[in-house]
Amino acid sequence: xxxxxxxxxxxxxxxxxxxxxxxxxxxxxxxxxxxxxxxxxxxxxxxxxxxxxxxxxxxxxxxxxxxxxxxxxxxxxxxxxxxxxxxxxxxxxxxxxxxxxxxxxxxxxxxxxxxxxxxxxxxxxxxxxxxxxxxxxxxxxxxxxxxxxxxxxxxxxxxxxxxxxxxxxxxxxxxxxxxxxxxxxxxxxxxxxxxx
Amino acid sequence: xxxxxxxxxxxxxxxxxxxxxxxxxxxxxxxxxxxxxxxxxxxxxxxxxxxxxxxxxxxxxxxxxxxxxxxxxxxxxxxxxxxxxxxxxxxxxxxxxxxxxxxxxxxxxxxxxxxxxxxxxxxxxxxxxxxxxxxxxxxxxxxxxxxxxxxxxxxxxxxxx
Numbered sequence: 001x002x003x004x005x006x007x008x009x010x011x012x013x014x015x016x017x018x019x020x021x022x023x024x025x026x027x028x029x030x031x032x033x034x035x036x037x038x039x040x041x042x043x044x045x046x047x048x049x050x051x052x053x054x055x056x057x058x059x060x061x062x063x064x065x066x067x068x069x070x071x072x073x074x075x076x077x078x079x080x081x082x083x084x085x086x087x088x089x090x091x092x093x094x095x096x097x098x099x100x101x102x103x104x105x106x107x108x109x110x111x112x113x114x115x116x117x118x119x120x121x122x123x124x125x126x127x128x129x130x131x132x133x134x135x136x137x138x139x140x141x142x143x144x145x146x147x148x149x150x151x152x153x154x155x156x157x158x159x160x161x162x163x164x165x166x167x168x169x170x171x172x173x174x175x176x177x178x179x180x181x182x183x184x185x186x187x188x189x190x191x192x193x194x195x196x
Numbered sequence: 197x198x199x200x201x202x203x204x205x206x207x208x209x210x211x212x213x214x215x216x217x218x219x220x221x222x223x224x225x226x227x228x229x230x231x232x233x234x235x236x237x238x239x240x241x242x243x244x245x246x247x248x249x250x251x252x253x254x255x256x257x258x259x260x261x262x263x264x265x266x267x268x269x270x271x272x273x274x275x276x277x278x279x280x281x282x283x284x285x286x287x288x289x290x291x292x293x294x295x296x297x298x299x300x301x302x303x304x305x306x307x308x309x310x311x312x313x314x315x316x317x318x319x320x321x322x323x324x325x326x327x328x329x330x331x332x333x334x335x336x337x338x339x340x341x342x343x344x345x346x347x348x349x350x351x352x353x354x355x356x357x
Contacts, residue, residue, distance in 0.1 A: 007348065011318040013296045016212045016226055021204040021233075028234040097235050097259045098252060101309065102331025104259045190262055193309040194332060 070137030220304030
């Protein structure tokens with residue numbers, strides 16, 4: 001490599017066959033529809049579940065206050081989960097890609113830290129409120145059962161709760177943390193490079 | 197008003213080379229190039245002539261490169277639409293292309309932000325524009341480019357001997 005022109009000449013040799021623009025636009029549209037349908041699906045699933053629980057209240061007319069509180073808590077848990085989920089979407093999709101790289105990295109860091117906090121806190125609150133709701137809800141129905149069936153029912157729900165709390169929840173948190181932390185440390189190292 | 201088609205035709209190979217300098221992997225570079233132009237297509241209606249098209253597109257491309265690790269996880273291969281077949285055959289080009297491969301290899305071994313800076317320099321982007329794209333001062337860019345070129349020259353001297 002004698003001089004600058006040489007590198008430029010070598011550099012310009014790389015070429016790729018890329019799809020034509022109409023094909024690319026079609027891909028963009030497909031991708032956007034796919035993310036949108038996921039959002040709609042999550043919302044629909046949780047809303048339907050909430051409606052179903054509401055229907056139980058209406059249809060079976062529970063007598064005890066604990067049942068009503070239980071149902072309210074369960075629905076609240078799901079609605080708040082949905083609210084946070086929907087609030088996160090613009091945070092993650094409004095991607096600031098047109099900012100300068102230094103600004104982009106700074107924003108990315110903030111978003112990731114916020115995401116980490118929201119995900120963990122929300123997941124914990126969701127589990128606690130949902131389980132509390134379920135425990136309260138069951139009081140009325142188990143009280144009508146024989147002792148053995150009542151205890152068995154609570155044992156099953158308690159097992160479900162324990163598995164969730166001590167196995168699924170930490171696993172899901174760990175998985176999310178790992179990828180987000182990796183992104184954070186990358187972004188930090190890039191920022192350091194720029195700050196030199 | 198410039199159309200997406202015109203932008204794409206003019207910049208696609210340039211952006212591909214930038215991505216290639218960043219990842220040195222033909223398929224990944226094509227993916228990032230496509231992602232970049234998908235963003236360009238989405239954001240083009242919001243584009244105000246505050247900066248030149250070039251600066252704007254290179255910003256999007258550079259940021260796409262920097263977030264590459266995140267995308268790797270979020271969008272596993274196969275989720276993106278199928279690639280069209282690639283007619284590039286590195287093995288068919290010989291000698292000089294050995295050097296080209298070496299150049300891209302050297303660049304992709306630099307620190308991430310340096311890869312982007314030198315790639316843009318090689319695309320003849322003005323240093324003041326590179327500064328705007330990366331969020332650095334112009335003098336900082338000048339110093340960095342000088343150092344990177346020195347490093348590359350050293351590696352090439354070793355390669356040619």
